[in-house]
Amino acid sequence: MVHVDARRFEERMRGRVVRASSPQGRFDDGAAALDGRTLTRTEAYGKNLFLRFSVPRGASGPRAKPWLLVHLGLIGGWRWYDAAARQTDGRRLRGADGSNRRVLLQAGRGEHAVSVDLRGAITCRLVDDGEADLVLSRLGADPLRADADPDSAYATIQRSQSALGTLLLRQDVVAGAGLIWRCEAPFLAGVAPQRLGRDVSAQEWSALWGHLAGIMAAAVDRGGAEVTTLRADRPPGTRRVRREDAFYLFRRGGERCRVCGTRIRSEPMGGRTVWWCPTCQPG
Template sequence: MPEGHTLHRLASALDGAFAGHPVRVSSPQGRFAESAALLDGRVLRSATSAGKHLFVDFDDDDVVHVHLGLYGKFAVHRAAVEVHPPVGQVRMRLVQADAGDGPDARASYADLRGATACELLVPAQVEAILDRLGPDPLRPDADPDRAWARIKRSRAPIAGLLMDQSVVAGIGNVYRAEILFRHRVDPFRAGNSLRVSTWRAMWDDLVVLMADGVRTGRIDTVRPEHLTEAELRSRRRRGLNYVYRRAGDPCRVCGATVRTEELQARNLFWCPRCQPRFRSRAVGAGS
């Protein structure tokens, strides 16, 4: 499932391609046809995201809510020479309606496929979705203390809490594994045993890492001092991680074998030496 930085990049791409323009809206697949007919020809005002949710705002306060889920793709083609016919199960198609004619005309278009959710909402319904989400490290209005209020009361493993979108929005399996490693936190440690200083350091790190993800389009979490000589020389290095999907490999820092275990139906990755099992003397030390 795409993580939060991917949705922010997608919102920016849609905004750049369509904001302020009337768009032709259709549903070649048919599942969004009724709503598409209501939006067809109207001005797309903006696209934004929160966590793993995308919101496309049209005039008259109608909003298309998209959740890509595991298999969704939203391909944006900006200023294309030709708008190609839809291929496959396109749930929603957007085409710039004021691109003009002639050999030099360029039109942006976008095709949504395979999304878990694609629905037309009013602002009150959008607010209801936002109210269910925890703070998103990529949003300027995010308040990390809202997440901390949940974490410090919970006995659940911190690795599970980080994947709970009502605690923190936008974190997926990669950011979860990597942020815990970078801060040497036992993924099975109860939330209410975490120190607030550790949480704030993790949050600040997430803000930087996820912003880099928006900028580059990939998740890079390895500090330069932990890269191999070959990786430092390579111009094609991308998506390098400490522990995510490195089960059985040596830890980049200590050389111990990276482990994996299923937690809440998702594979968790960690280093048992860099992230030793936490043994609390006094549960609830939140100072």
């Protein structure tokens, strides 16, 4: 989750001078423009990470652009390493040779050193304030941001003849809500994902937004581990939450609903699978 990435940058690199390189070579110019600058701010917005760097006096061209904008896409990821070059966070790589590291950022020396690399991202570029604003202007409300405006998302939903489950995946409606959340939040709110946007009441939207914000924030607090089930709805006696117990609906087609026992159904919606409980989400 991008908000988890932002939090790690905030804790580990903000305020520090960063050495930048592009081992893979595809970001050579950008890395050269970032090298030696200080990370001053981190912002997550939907699936976009904005890292702000100091701008050297008199800088021009790429060195005058304050933001590094990264969108991971489906396979991209950051991997963090401690001073001993041991990986501490991020998906493990099998047989990695390092040649696909788009960016390598390092801060500190000796035991205080920390580094992070980026692989597989669909966007990694330097942008100025205007370009950053343009990206933001195309994004809907992000349930994880305190400055989010759920009313603007509802205004779009209320005008739409698309299904709720499709609307929740549109980044210009709700920024950052992925496949898991578009299933689990409507379940918690008791609304079927097939409901057309224009038929969602303000009260239902308010409940949906609250659940989206709640389950996404809980995942950020768990370092990105997605769990929506309450303890009471999981099998007793398991201390760690097992993957198969983490969700009410996600990837549980044909299994029993944890709340009412009805078989969970699934169908394609908006190019991806959606799951729902016909009893808990009657319409």
